Amino acid sequence: MDIHQETVVLSGHIIDSLLLAKVLDIILMMGGTFDIEDIRIGKTREEPSRARITVQASSHTLLNDILKSIQPHGASVEREADCRFEAAPADGIFPEDFYATTHLPTQIRLNGRWIDVEHIEMDVGIVVNQEQATARAVPMGEVRRGELIVTGREGVRVIPLARPRERDVFGFMESHVSAERPHGHVIADIASRMRRLREQHRREGAACRVLLAGGPAIIHAGGRDALTWLIEEEFIHVLFCGNALAAHDMEADLYGTSLGYGLTAGRTVPHGHEHHLRTINRIRAIGSIERAVASGVVKNGIMAACVRKNVPVVMAGTIRDDGPLPGVITDSIQAQQAMRAAIDGVMLALLVASTLHAVATGNLLPATIPTVCVDINPSVPTKLADRGSFQAVGLVMDAASFLNELARLLGRPA
Amino acid sequence: MTRLLVCPPDFFGIEYEINPWMRLNNQVDHEQAILQWNSLMGVFERDIGVTLERLAPVPGLPDLVFTANAGVVVGKTAVVSRFRHPERRREEACFEQWFRNHGYELLMLEPGLFFEGAGDLLGFPDYWFGGYRQRSDIRVFPILSEWFHREIIPLELVDGRFYHLDTCFCPLSGGELLYFPAAFDRYGRIAIAERIPPTKRLVVPEQDALRFACNAVCINDHVVLPAGCPETERMLQERGYHVHAVLLDEFMKSGGSAKCLTLKLDG
Numbered sequence: 273m274d275i276h277q278e279t280v281v282l283s284g285h286i287i288d289s290l291l292l293a294k295v296l297d298i299i300l301m302m303g304g305t306f307d308i309e310d311i312r313i314g315k316t317r318e319e320p321s322r323a324r325i326t327v328q329a330s331s332h333t334l335l336n337d338i339l340k341s342i343q344p345h346g347a348s349v350e351r352e353a354d355c356r357f358e359a360a361p362a363d364g365i366f367p368e369d370f371y372a373t374t375h376l377p378t379q380i381r382l383n384g385r386w387i388d389v390e391h392i393e394m395d396v397g398i399v400v401n402q403e404q405a406t407a408r409a410v411p412m413g414e415v416r417r418g419e420l421i422v423t424g425r426e427g428v429r430v431i432p433l434a435r436p437r438e439r440d441v442f443g444f445m446e447s448h449v450s451a452e453r454p455h456g457h458v459i460a461d462i463a464s465r466m467r468r469l470r471e472q473h474r475r476e477g478a479a480c481r482v483l484l485a486g487g488p489a490i491i492h493a494g495g496r497d498a499l500t501w502l503i504e505e506e507f508i509h510v511l512f513c514g515n516a517l518a519a520h521d522m523e524a525d526l527y528g529t530s531l532g533y534g535l536t537a538g539r540t541v542p543h544g545h546e547h548h549l550r551t552i553n554r555i556r557a558i559g560s561i562e563r564a565v566a567s568g569v570v571k572n573g574i575m576a577a578c579v580r581k582n583v584p585v586v587m588a589g590t591i592r593d594d595g596p597l598p599g600v601i602t603d604s605i606q607a608q609q610a611m612r613a614a615i616d617g618v619m620l621a622l623l624v625a626s627t628l629h630a631v632a633t634g635n636l637l638p639a640t641i642p643t644v645c646v647d648i649n650p651s652v653p654t655k656l657a658d659r660g661s662f663q664a665v666g667l668v669m670d671a672a673s674f675l676n677e678l679a680r681l682l683g684r685p686a
Numbered sequence: 687m688t689r690l691l692v693c694p695p696d697f698f699g700i701e702y703e704i705n706p707w708m709r710l711n712n713q714v715d716h717e718q719a720i721l722q723w724n725s726l727m728g729v730f731e732r733d734i735g736v737t738l739e740r741l742a743p744v745p746g747l748p749d750l751v752f753t754a755n756a757g758v759v760v761g762k763t764a765v766v767s768r769f770r771h772p773e774r775r776r777e778e779a780c781f782e783q784w785f786r787n788h789g790y791e792l793l794m795l796e797p798g799l800f801f802e803g804a805g806d807l808l809g810f811p812d813y814w815f816g817g818y819r820q821r822s823d824i825r826v827f828p829i830l831s832e833w834f835h836r837e838i839i840p841l842e843l844v845d846g847r848f849y850h851l852d853t854c855f856c857p858l859s860g861g862e863l864l865y866f867p868a869a870f871d872r873y874g875r876i877a878i879a880e881r882i883p884p885t886k887r888l889v890v891p892e893q894d895a896l897r898f899a900c901n902a903v904c905i906n907d908h909v910v911l912p913a914g915c916p917e918t919e920r921m922l923q924e925r926g927y928h929v930h931a932v933l934l935d936e937f938m939k940s941g942g943s944a945k946c947l948t949l950k951l952d953g
Contacts, residue, residue: 293873
C-alpha cells in the first residue's frame with residue numbers, strides 16, 4: 273500500500289493552547305495528511321480534551337519524520353491492540369459484535385502485525401486464519417460455524433485511498449455527478465485507460481481485466497454494435513448482466529428486433545413482442561448460449577462475441593425474468609458468489625444502464641477500483657458516487673451514446 | 687504570610703554547561719555571589735516580610751541554589767522535579783528529603799518524565815501555564831492537571847536562552863503578565879493573548895528580557911527583580927507595584943536570577 277499511517281493521541285488542554293492546531297499544522301507542513309478519528313472536548317476548563325489523529329504519509333521515512341516532529345508536542349503513538357475475534361456460532365451467522373467492512377482497503381492487527389484483509393468488499397465480515405496470519409472478507413451467508421470472525425473495532429484500521437497517480441478523470445477525486453457536465457473529456461480518459469489496460473491484459477491475462485456490467489437498455493438504445501466491437505477488440509474481459517441483455521441481444525440477432533421493435537426500421541414488428549420469448553425458448557432448446565453460438569444459430573452480437581473471445585459472462589436473474597436463459601443464476605446469493613469470483617483482476621469497471629447490476633457490482637468492488645457508472649437516470653450514478661469512492665465517476669447519459677463514443681475513440685470505424 | 691524555600695550559595699558555581707548562559711570559563715565570584723544572595727534575602731525578609739526556609743547546601747550540587755526547580759507545591763502536596771540533565775538529577779533526592787522532612791505529601795512522576803518544577807509551571811489562581819520542549823516534557827501537564835484539578839495551558843519555549851518558563855514569563859498578583867513574547871511561537875503568543883487582555887500584558891523589551899527581567903518574584907504588591915531592567919521597573923511602578931531591584935549578575939552567569947533562587951511554599 274502506498275499510504276503509511278499511524279494513529280497518535282493528543283490529550284490535555286490542547287484547544288486553548290492551540291496545541292491541536294499546531295500539531296495538525298506540522299503534519300501538513302511536512303507533507304503529511306491527517307484524519308481526526310475522534311475528539312473529545314473537555315466540558316469545563318479543568319477537564320482535558322483528547323484527540324485521536326491518524327497521520328498519513330507517502331513513505332515510511334516521512335511518516336517517521338512527522339511522528340518525531342509532533343512527539344515533543346505530546347502527540348504519542350497510540351498503544352495498539354490486536355483485533356478481537358470470535359468463532360461464528362453457526363453456518364451463515366456472524367458473532368453478535370462482528371466488524372462490518374467498508375469497501376476501503378482494510379488491515380487488522382494480528383500478533384502485533386498489521387495484515388491486509390484480502391478481497392475487501394463492502395458490508396461483509398472479516399474471517400481470520402490464525403495459523404497462516406491471513407484475513408479475508410467474508411459475506412454473511414458464506415461464513416461457516418467455528419470460523420474466527422473479527423469483532424469490535426479495536427485492531428482494525430481502514431486505509432484512506434491515495435490520490436491516483438494518473439492525472440485523468442479518476443485522479444481528481446470528484447464524485448460529482450451532473451447531467452450538465454461535458455462528457456467528452458471523461459470518455460476520452462476512460463478510452464485511454466482502456467487502451468492501456470488492453471495492452472496489460474494481453475501481457476498478463478486474467479490479472480488485468482476490464483469489467484462491464486450492463487442492462488438491456490444498451491440494446492434498446494442502439495449500443496449493441498459498439499459493445500460487440502469493444503468485446504471483439506479485447507477491450508472488455510468480463511461481462512455481468514441479467515437475462516434481459518442476453519435475451520434481447522440474441523433476439524436482435526435472430527429477429528432484428530429488440531423487445532419487438534425493429535432495430536433498423538424503428539417501428540413495432542407484428543408479433544414482435546413474442547420475439548424475445550421465442551429467442552429464450554430456442555436457446556433453452558439448444559441447451560446453452562455457447563452451443564447456440566458454436567452451432568451457428570446465434571451469429572453476431574454481444575453474447576456471440578463473448579463466446580468467441582472467451583469472455584466470462586455472469587448472468588444474474590431477477591424476479592420478473594422470462595425463461596430464463598440457460599446459464600442465468602436465479603439464486604441471488606449464488607449470483608453474488610459468481611460475480612465475486614469473477615472480479616479478481618478487474619482494474620476498471622464500467623456500469624452501464626442498469627440499476628441493480630450496477631449497484632450490486634459496485635458493492636462487490638473495493639474502493640480502489642476505478643468505476644464508471646453511466647445511466648440516463650442521475651439517481652444511479654449518484655447512488656454509486658455516494659459510496660464515497662474517489663474513483664467513482666458518474667456520467668448521466670444515454671448508454672448507446674456512451675458506448676458509441678467510447679468505441680469511436682478506441683478506433684471503431686464509423 | 688508567604689514562605690519561600692531558598693538555599694544558600696555556599697557551593698554555587700559553574701561546574702558544567704547545560705544552558706547557553708553557562709560558560710566554564712566565566713567563573714562565579716564566590717564572595718560577590720554570597721553578598722548578592724544575602725541582599726536578595728534581606729529584601730524578602732526585611733522589606734517584604736517573607737518567611738524563608740533554608741535548605742542546607744550540599745557540596746557538588748552547585749545549582750541547588752535554584753530552588754524554583756525543586757518541584758511544585760500546592761497546599762501541603764509537593765511534586766518533586768525530574769531533571770532533564772543528569773547533572774541536576776542528583777538534586778532530586780535533596781529536594782525530596784526536604785519535602786518529606788517538612789510534612790509534605792509527595793506525588794511522584796515516573797522517572798524519565800522530565801519536569802523542572804516551578805521553573806516551568808506558573809500561573810494565576812484559576813489556571814496555569816506550563817513551559818515545555820527545553821526542559822519539561824509536555825506529557826507531565828495533563829498529569830499535573832488531573833492531580834491538582836487545574837487547567838494547564840502548555841507553551842512551547844522556542845529560544846534556548848529562555849529555557850524555563852520563569853525566565854520569560856511572570857504572572858503578577860494584580861492579574862497582569864510580565865513576559866517576553868519572542869520566547870514563544872505564534873501559537874503560544876495567541877494562547878496567551880486569548881487569556882490575558884492587552885491592558886494586562888506587560889511586554890518586556892529584549893534588553894531587559896536578556897537580563898532576566900521576567901525572572902521576578904511577585905509577592906502581593908511587591909516585585910523583586912534583577913537590577914538593570916529600567917523599562918520593566920517603570921512599567922511595574924506605573925501599575926502600582928513596589929519594585930525591588932537587586933544586583934544578581936553572579937547568578938546570571940548560571941542562567942538564573944531572583945525567581946530561580948526561590949520556591950513559593952504553600953502556594
